[in-house]
Amino acid sequence: MSEELLLSVTPQETRVAIIINGVLREILIERQRARGLVGNIYRGRVARVLPGMQAAFVDIGLQRSAFLHAANAVPKIDDRVSRGVDGGTVPDIKLLVREGDTVVVQVLKDPLGSKGARVTTQLSIASRYLVLLPGSSRVGISQRITQPSERERLTQQVIELSTQLDVKAGFIVRTVADGASVESLKSDLLFLVRSWEVIRERLNSNDVGLLHEDLPLTLRTARDLVTEETTRIRVDDQATVEALRDFARDFLPQTSCRIEYYSGAQPIFYLFGVEEGIQEALATTVQLQSGGTLVLEQTESMTTIDVNTGGYVGRHNLEETLFRTNLEAASAIARELRLRNIGGIIIVDFIDMEETEHRHDLVRVLTEALHRDGAGAQVADMSDFG
Secondary structure (H helix, E strand, O other): OOEEEEEEEOOOEEEEEEEEOOEEEEEEEEEOOEOOOOOOEEEEEEEEEEHHHOEEEEEOOOOOOEEEEHHHOOOOOOHHHHHOOOOOOOOOHHHHOOOOOEEEEEEEEOOEOOEOOEEEOOOOEEOOOEEEEEOOOOEEEOOOOOOHHHHHHHHHHHHHHHHHOOOOEEEEEOHHHOOOOHHHHHHHHHHHHHHHHHHHHHOOOOOOEEEEOOOOHHHHHHHHHOOOOEEEEEEOOHHHHHHHHHHHHHHOHHHHHHEEEOOOOOOHHHHHHHHHHHHHHOOOEEEOOOOOEEEEEEOOOOEEEEEEOOOOOOOOOHHHHHHHHHHHHHHHHHHHHHHHOOOOOEEEEOOOOOOHHHHHHHHHHHHHHHHHOOOOOOOOOOOOOO
């Protein structure tokens, strides 16, 4: 698999396109006047407690108060406790916070419409290889690192480094740490510790407001998106190229040589048809190569996707035509969900098929396609309605 990152930078906004095997897979946009808040850490004050919703509203200095659910207001010992399932319990919100309390929270979800940001008291600070968990003592490993020997090596190395440096915190080892050297892990760990120390110093103030802001999109791209498959990072702004190279020298030395300044006559997003892909992502109908179509409709409660054969008539029999159209649609759906950043409940109306084996194969292909595109999706079995 070949992967390339294209960065288009202007004073007003930054856009990042992820190209895999020559096809646009994802587009990220950050506007200077409306930067996302996810990952930011704030000192807040509890403005209102709502026992009936197991939640509280927290003033963090923004236009609208943030929403803190009880499950996000307790230490995350494990998933059962934080989610309140499989025997885990979530304490009453009245036992966790009171009106007027000062709390330190991190944004999980940006404000949307009339709703404020969703926040948690379970803080985390990310770097290239590690995520620091203040107040925790556990070491977790990304599930995508599958080899038992590598998981054990990384766990032991992080524990040993934490002990040597007397770090009182937990860590999550990210997927890109697979094969990382002890020196790289140590550098990452020290960076995170320094970042947390800066935040703790700012806690001495009693003012409500921002304590820590996540990196801008350009640097987050290098931190989070560059993998071994990334062959080139092309940027159309010289100052951004220098900033990325400086960042790479400190944290991603093996990446510096892949960062290039793009000075072509055409805008960088005309490469690989990125601009065209963005316009297509705004349309409700998606054309499949076979002649079939997807029709996507988004509402507040869910997204529906309708699969049609369109002009595809097949070569053999009707069942085979429907099966092939559905298979192509499954791969396209995974791409469109990532490209359009669609989450929540998604209902797909595939074309009805008679053979049970074809139905099972379709669910398997859809699940694999979603997994390849990095979507943390849960796929239910196909219903009797198709």
